[in-house]
Amino acid sequence: MEEEQSTKPDRQKTELFEREFMPHLEALYNFAFKLTFNEDDAKDLLQDTSMKAYRFIHSFAQGTNAKAWLFRIMKNSFINDYRKKSKAPGMVDYQEVEAYYDSGKGTSPRDITVDLRAETVRDKLGDEVTLALNSLTVDFRTVIILCDLEGFKYDEMAKILDIPIGTVRSRLHRARNMLKAKLAAYAAQMGYK
Amino acid sequence: MGKLMRWLGRTFGDKTKRCPEEEHCLELVRLMLDDESTQEDNDYVLKHIDGCYQCYDNYDVERAIREVVQKKGKNVKLPVEVVTEIRQKIEVAK
Numbered sequence: 548m549e550e551e552q553s554t555k556p557d558r559q560k561t562e563l564f565e566r567e568f569m570p571h572l573e574a575l576y577n578f579a580f581k582l583t584f585n586e587d588d589a590k591d592l593l594q595d596t597s598m599k600a601y602r603f604i605h606s607f608a609q610g611t612n613a614k615a616w617l618f619r620i621m622k623n624s625f626i627n628d629y630r631k632k633s634k635a636p637g638m639v640d641y642q643e644v645e646a647y648y649d650s651g652k653g654t655s656p657r658d659i660t661v662d663l664r665a666e667t668v669r670d671k672l673g674d675e676v677t678l679a680l681n682s683l684t685v686d687f688r689t690v691i692i693l694c695d696l697e698g699f700k701y702d703e704m705a706k707i708l709d710i711p712i713g714t715v716r717s718r719l720h721r722a723r724n725m726l727k728a729k730l731a732a733y734a735a736q737m738g739y740k
Numbered sequence: 741m742g743k744l745m746r747w748l749g750r751t752f753g754d755k756t757k758r759c760p761e762e763e764h765c766l767e768l769v770r771l772m773l774d775d776e777s778t779q780e781d782n783d784y785v786l787k788h789i790d791g792c793y794q795c796y797d798n799y800d801v802e803r804a805i806r807e808v809v810q811k812k813g814k815n816v817k818l819p820v821e822v823v824t825e826i827r828q829k830i831e832v833a834k
């Protein structure tokens with residue numbers, strides 16, 4: 548079966564690529580950008596992903612989720628080829644927050660987060676949101692991006708990330724705690740105590 | 741009347757007293773907002789936050805954060821030339 552599919556005429560492969568994969572390039576590019584923080588790396592990562600997708604198109608089962616399939620390829624390419632290169636701004640100061648949550652103490656930093664609901668605060672939080680998200684380590688950042696920005700379900704995220712669904716759930720929970728703490732800290736810095 | 745009292749309790753009640761179910765409730769709130777919860781989870785959450793200031797507060801903050809992340813986690817535009825390059829590379833790879 549696979550053998551038969553892999554010998555698909557090029558025209559068919561190109562058509563399949565255009566139809567199934569092209570519509571997701573923009574989302575993929577955004578994912579790449581949020582992983583690498585860099586336009587050139589994002590372009591390279593997108594091109595690598597696209598070429599791998601084309602090369603392995605015979606292993607894509609039509610009718611299944613093409614977007615999830617592509618995101619999985621990109622995630623793997625990033626881990627294998629790009630992770631070492633990219634540097635996450637603000638990562639260092641954030642380790643403290645992460646350690647705090649790992650210690651189990653800070654599961655709900657509610658004392659400082661209340662103001663996040665105020666529209667005035669949310670409007671002012673622009674770059675801070677990006678900064679807060681970017682300051683999460685890549686594993687935590689990725690689950691937030693996949694869930695909140697790309698709208699993947701937990702079972703799809705499990706496949707993209709090669710982790711059990713329970714891990715998706717707990718990782719997301721911790722990522723949200725960290726993001727909340729970071730945003731609350733920004734809000735407090737801006738005087739919304 | 742009961743509803744009003746619960747609202748008052750939520751709004752003006754002792755905000756320093758921590759809810760023993762807070763962590764569990766927050767987990768379920770997140771599942772609910774992610775549309776990954778069961779009906780049973782939802783029933784529990786909605787009933788609980790109706791009477792618990794702290795968990796209602798958490799729920800509110802969670803919704804606010806999602807909104808801001810979705811609004812400000814803005815899209816970067818994919819340059820047209822990148823799409824062209826990809827199509828060209830595929831042509832070559834054929």
Ligand SMILES: [Zn+2]
Binds near residue numbers: 761762765788793794
């Ligand atoms: Zn509660």
